[in-house]
Amino acid sequence: MTTFKQWHDDDMIFNDEMKLHFCQCDVHSNISFSELLRLTTDTAVEDYHQRGLSFKYLAEHNIAILLSRISFRFHKIPQANDYITIRTWEEKPEPLQLMRAYEIKAQDGTPLVSGYSSWLIVDYVSHRIIRTKDFTLRKENDRRDSLDCMAPGKIAAPKNLIELGQRPICYSDIDANGHMNNSRYGAFAIDCLPEEYQQKKFTDFRMNYSKEAREGEMVHLSGSFDTDAKKITVIGKQDENTCFESELYYT
Numbered sequence: 477m478t479t480f481k482q483w484h485d486d487d488m489i490f491n492d493e494m495k496l497h498f499c500q501c502d503v504h505s506n507i508s509f510s511e512l513l514r515l516t517t518d519t520a521v522e523d524y525h526q527r528g529l530s531f532k533y534l535a536e537h538n539i540a541i542l543l544s545r546i547s548f549r550f551h552k553i554p555q556a557n558d559y560i561t562i563r564t565w566e567e568k569p570e571p572l573q574l575m576r577a578y579e580i581k582a583q584d585g586t587p588l589v590s591g592y593s594s595w596l597i598v599d600y601v602s603h604r605i606i607r608t609k610d611f612t613l614r615k616e617n618d619r620r621d622s623l624d625c626m627a628p629g630k631i632a633a634p635k636n637l638i639e640l641g642q643r644p645i646c647y648s649d650i651d652a653n654g655h656m657n658n659s660r661y662g663a664f665a666i667d668c669l670p671e672e673y674q675q676k677k678f679t680d681f682r683m684n685y686s687k688e689a690r691e692g693e694m695v696h697l698s699g700s701f702d703t704d705a706k707k708i709t710v711i712g713k714q715d716e717n718t719c720f721e722s723e724l725y726y727t
Contacts, residue, residue, distance in 0.1 A: 490523035509662030545628035631721035634700040655688035676726035
C-alpha cells in the first residue's frame with residue numbers, strides 16, 4: 477500500500493504527495509486545467525491550515541483571502557497515474573497582494589510544473605481590500621525565488637475578440653464562499669475553444685480573476701487567436717463586467 481505524506485520542510489515549504497487519478501485528467505490523460513487550479517489552490521489553503529490559519533480562524537478575525545492571478549509553466553505535463561508532489565510557499569508580499577510560488581515534481585524529482593499566484597486580503601464581510609502589511613496573523617516571508625514561469629501579471633483583452641459561446645453558473649460550480657470556485661474557470665476557458673485549439677500542446681497558462689460569479693448568472697465567453705505568438709486569450713463576462721481573463725500558450 478502506498479502512503480502519501482504532507483509536511484513542512486526546514487524552509488517552511490509545504491509538500492503534498494498524491495497520485496493523479498484518471499478523473500482528474502483530459503482526453504489525452506493530461507491533468508486538466510481545472511484540476512491543476514483546484515489542486516494547487518487546495519495545497520495553498522492546506523499550507524495555511526496546518527500553520528493555524530484555517531478558513532474558520534481567518535473568518536473569525538474578519539479576513540478572507542481571495543485568489544487574484546495565477547500563472548503556470550508546463551515543463552512536462554502531469555498525467556493520469558503519476559505520483560506527484562506539489563510544493564508551495566509564500567514569498568515576499570506586494571503592498572496589496574500576497575505572493576505564492578508552486579512547484580510540481582514527479583516521484584523521481586523531475587520538474588513538471590512551475591507557478592506563481594497572487595492573492596488579495598479582504599474584509600470578510602465588506603470585501604474591502606486590506607493592505608498586506610496589516611495582515612499580521614502570521615510572520616511575513618522575505619523569500620524571493622526565481623522560478624521558470626511567467627509572472628501572474630495583468631492580462632489585457634485584445635480588440636479582435638470573437639464570440640465563443642456562453643455558460644450558466646450552476647449549483648455544483650459554487651463553493652462555501654458563495655460564488656463559483658476558482659478552479660471551474662479553467663474548465664470554462666478550455667471548453668469554449670474550437671477543437672483544433674483544444675488539441676494544442678500547452679506550455680503556459682495564466683488567469684486573472686476579476687468579478688465573482690454566482691449561481692444563476694450567465695458567463696459570456698469570447699476569445700482571440702494569435703498564431704504568431706502562439707497565444708490564445710479567453711475572456712469571460714457577465715454583461716459588461718469582466719469575470720475572468722485567461723491566456724493559453726502552445727508550441
